[in-house]
Amino acid sequence: MAHHLKPPQHVFILPTPCDQHNPLFDTVQSTENFVLQRTKASKSQFLNSFLGTIQNVFDTKQAPFRILFRRQVNAQSLMIAEAETQKSIDQAWSWVQENFVVGLQVLDDAQEKEEWVLTKIRSLVTRADKGTDDITSDEKVRSASRAFRQTFNVLPSERLVSYYSCSYHSKMMNQGWMYISENYLCFYSFMLGMETKIFLELKDIGDLQKEKSKRGVFADAVRVVMKDGQEYFFSNLFHRDETYDLLVQLTTLTMERLLRNTALEHAPGQSNGDDGEGVKDVFSVDVDSLDSNESAYSPAPTTRPLRLGLEEQKRDSQFQLRFNLPISEHLMEESSATMVLGDKTDMFHGRVYMSESFLCFVCTDADPCVLALPLFTIRRVERMNSRSAMYALNILSWHQMRIVFRLNGPRTQCEKFCSTLKTNLKLQVRAMRSLKPFLATCFSEALLADRPDVAEKDSGLGWIFEFPGDPKKLKNKSKTKLWLQYFKDNGRNLTMTKMATFPKLIRVGLPNKLRGEIWEACSGSLYLRSMNPGEYTKLLKDNEGKMSLSLEEIEKDLNRFVAVNLISYQSEEQAFWMLNVLCDRLLPGYYSTSMYGALLDQTILEHLLEKTMPILSKHLKKVDVQLSVACLPWFLSLFINSMPLVYAFRVLDCFFFEGPKVLFQIALAILKVNGDELLASRDDGAFMDVLKKYFNTLDESAFPNSTNPKARALTKFNELMLVAYKEFESITPELVAELRRNHQLKVVHNIGSFTKRSQLRNIAPGRFSKDEMSVIYDRFYSALFYGRPQARGSNKQGEARALDSTTFVSFLGSIAHWAQVEDDQVDGDESVTVGNSPGHRRRGSNSTTATARERRRIVGRHFISRLFERFDQNGTGLLSLQEVTTGLDDIIHGDLMTRMQLFFDMHDLNKDGTLNRDEILGMSESLLFIFRFDDGDTYLGAISNFIRNAFEFAEKVESPKKETSSIDLDADKSETSEKKDGAEEEETKENGDITEEDKSKSSSPSEEPEIQMSLPSFRMVVLADETLEQFFDSGFANSCKLLEPVDRQRGLFAREVFDSLLSEGRKLAGSIAGGIQSRGSSGRSQSSTLATSSSATLTGRTSPSASLSDKSTSGGDADDSKSSLTLTSSQGGEKSAGQAGNVHDEYEDEDEDDDDDAEGDDLLDEVDKFLTEFDLESGGKKNLGLLSATDEDGSSSP
Amino acid sequence: MSQANDAGSQVIASNMKPVQVKLVLLGEAAVGKSSLVLRFVNDEFQENKEPTIGAAFLTQKCRLEDKVIKFEIWDTAGQERFHSLAPMYYRNAQAAVVVYDVTKASSLEKAKSWVKELQRQANPNIVIALTGNKVDLVSGGRKSRRTSEGEDEDEDQDAQEVDEDDEDDEDYGVSRQVPTEEASAYAQEAGLLFFETSAKNGEGVAEVFTEIAKKIPLEHILSSTRGARAGGVNGSNGRVDLQTGANGQRLGGQQDKGACAC
């Protein structure tokens, strides 16, 4: 039995030691092993604590309810569950009783008992809350997470990253808490009876600015500007910069996802999607890696807060960027150190870092000196005894170069460093084996072995044909000599240290044969190639014959441009890894579908032009010339498209070494050098002419008239490089990174709004207005965005732009309230209804309620999935924006007749053009589902009428049995059939007893006469009922809300909340009381089977009644009963938190909704119960009653 | 490409003040926009023209009756990703050539959507020519073969020559997917000039540009914007107002519209 009951979620916690005898807590229940407690405050200030909400709780860091495990080993207890509401704690308590009591009786040993309980709780917590912060080891984060989750209507999977105390400035200052989660930035305050909730989607943030606080004294504020221009000002942030950085990091990640998952990106943009690098969703990576080191049953399952994961990620990516390492490398150790290279006496002071397969050093003195040594190139390491430092590592590289690191750190740190090095080295054995064949592909090796003319078998086309340019003019020979010397002094290829002379050698241009290899060494693609031997060949082989989509893309893709040219100097394999680095690291987002990265850099270029050459910038604006017209192709093709090849390669030399900042420097230098002529040009044609002419004369002397022969020899290209490096020295990689960060949100939103405009232009809007189309578009992509944040494999075109059945549910939920189906994840909550709902007084209602909810969910899902099928005109299983638009248009703008037809068709499952008994019942269930949030009585009546009339007007197929009995409204529901479809069948089976009953009944179907209702009779039945007519005429259409928020808007003020709560509560109480009275007879007449089964389920659950009596004894007056209702509804809030959809619109009236929800639930339960109960009761004769009624009514109707 | 200015038969080296016409080419990737321009400007053809990045800028002078016209041609990239940049090139354009590939039905759809965009967003007076390119492929043998671009479209004829490894379509001929009548009817309805061309053999290419030149109100351009440019006088009709400083050209375009309506 016990396994029927799923444990409630978000209640159990990792067992935490605490004192059972806490003066703040009253013990409510206690058994031999467990204690249920509630805070003293919660009783007296019951309403207050509800209104002041969870926030107060969060401040005091104590939930009002908790369950303790009494240890027998020592006096201290362990807290195993805590909850905000009585309902939750009651559920948990029942679960504990059911699952532990018997087991604990069997075990004798106290130690054993404890272990058993704790293991079980831990596994429960880890399993249930996997991926949320509720299980973080940090208690503060845990309670913040709980407060966040319950204050804001977010999905249970949403992870809180951090929270800060701060003030929000509106008309007045509100002191409260800022919550930052994966997808949202939220603020909550409750002051002077006024509640302020702010709920912002990170994906809609357009700009973030650090600011001084209002009084201008402290730099402790952040301004958040949304893409629609709305601004929010938060101050009093004690960790302002941390907050800001975190927001920047998260919005960046969000942008990346936005670009990948929604309209903005739709084709295979990444050339290297196959190896999975660079396109991973960061969150999923993070979560995966966290999960991997803990099984569900591990003894201490704790999740680190997401924030730590993010920080680590940031640190790692900085580390990788700095040394051009593959993204598989993570920073493991670091220490301040002194390096000595070879036999030289120069000492370099700096820091040494270690990752899985690299030992890196960077000099922190003025002397530039950078080394990233792959561990697999280390022949030997010795620990030396030296006077100056306790730890000195003497390393002998593969190329017989001696490198000494003296670690200057505390002893323990050095020990740790050394032992990690040892471990990591051991793991390199395999890589070491492939080193030799790899080095055979490096020209530097051939050069040092003095056979520089040996053409490698896999090398660039230039080796076979010819390199661009005249080698003599390029001074190829002397350059090669210089490099040879450099290699001898500082190591080569994988073991090369980049010294002060390195950039100089690069800037004069690389010698042809070394070019490919040095590009690799500069960009880090050398590491990728050496660490993935054979990968490229394998890729080719795997894809042999099949023209994969991505290869085809590359073929005609932008990349081709660069690739074609790389291949002059590099082998195919080299070029492959080079492109990899180019797309992922050097120019992220350049070669993606939206060219987001390239557009971003254009914005930055414009910004830099404005800063460095204001006159030119102003002139261009004046004559209305867009800079990108000329400059975008420069960046996209790395100047290959614009400059003569010889010079374009010189630019590439610098670019691969120094990164994208070089492109900016050169672009600005070009504009500067041609400044006068550009200032004279008055349209983009003239502008282009100037530049074209300039590029065609790059080889000419810059100063042809100079008397100085040296100056005369200086070409325009030389001049360009000088200007680039000298005049635009201030453009550093850091500056570029910062500018990219500052402009990225704007650029993404610009792309977004452009995409939106152009997509909407190609959509047939039906009868929707422009504004409505805009809303449909937004909700469509919002559903996609939140629907599958981890959709990685969605490389197939179209997939990312269409709704599948899951995302359709959340889309529809964001348009129509009734479509907000509970998420699967809250099943646990849903199916366990251990009653303190008022209805539980009726015996046997519990299991019915659970079943009914489950069933309603299924009905809802089926209804929506049939709607999905209707919308899916081409049957692809995916809905495009057009299909959704057309579908909604039919629903909203169709007339009464079309909507009736729609419902008819949707429920005609066997497509025979008529509705049979099951289908009619299916229809009525669908209607019940749609009406579940509405004021119950009217619809209840209408649906009862519908069923009655439907059966009446339907044509009977088989000979109907007639028996006369007068029936009332209740009884007419005795005519039912239980099976709606497969899924429901499954569902019913879970409830053992009931299923038995069902089976016995359905085994005699011959007794039920089949009926058929045609579309005309269906229309007649609908039109016969005012409520239904109104529903089909306008109600259903109006339930789809486009321009107004999905839910009724309510004020934020606590007073209002309070008032409406009271009135809702009264209404609810009244209606339920009414319900009980009016349904009383039927309740009593329940079949004995049902009664038995439910009471059986109830056995052993003492707490519900206990908690209830507890409540009633505490007052018994009207107020108190209200409070218990309130409690119920707040619990509903947790449930509805599972709903996807437009959270933004919902947050404000969360509480009310829950009320409605709860109310709807109960009323629905009533009806549902009738529908089901009569199944159970109709042991053969009941259904006949209806038929006779049909006859009677039929004869009486005109 | 600096030799562009003196190539071609109708091209002249004139000391007459040329009328500048800004012309933009739009259309799906690989329909032959760059090839058309290359044919027009240099009278050349390349079998494997590389895709355009962003846009290429070329100029060509030619004579029309007693005037010299200097075409400033923006040959845009057809790949979808560049779509968002297109407005940058077509704004202020007096003429647009929207190109499709007669062997690829989907390219006409794309062309239509370009026309729609131009009619809504570009200079309201813009002269648009719809051009079906690659007619050389369909005028010869009617051997049908599946093209690499048209995989989705010609389902009826994919059975033949499946074993053919050669991807070179040109030698085999492919079936026409856009009937002349269909495209021409559409062009008429939308008020566009219509041509069928081959950049490969030069058929119809010159006409495209000549007809456009004829249809453009050259006199007006001469007297307004370009006059301003050459003579250093801002604005049209000799009127100098404050706004022209910021967007004199656009203003010129608007004046064009007024002039044309007369």
Ligand SMILES: Nc1nc2c(ncn2[C@@H]2O[C@H](COP(=O)(O)OP(=O)(O)OP(=O)(O)O)[C@@H](O)[C@H]2O)c(=O)[nH]1
């Ligand atoms: N047979 C034939 N082939 C053509 C013709 N015009 C272009 N091509 C070929 O079609 C391919 C694409 O031509 P492009 O001129 O690059 O096409 P595009 O429209 O400029 O392409 P994007 O720059 O990517 O937008 C090239 O291989 C051309 O050789 C034509 O008239 N006939």
Ligand SMILES: [Mg+2]
């Ligand atoms: Mg082109």
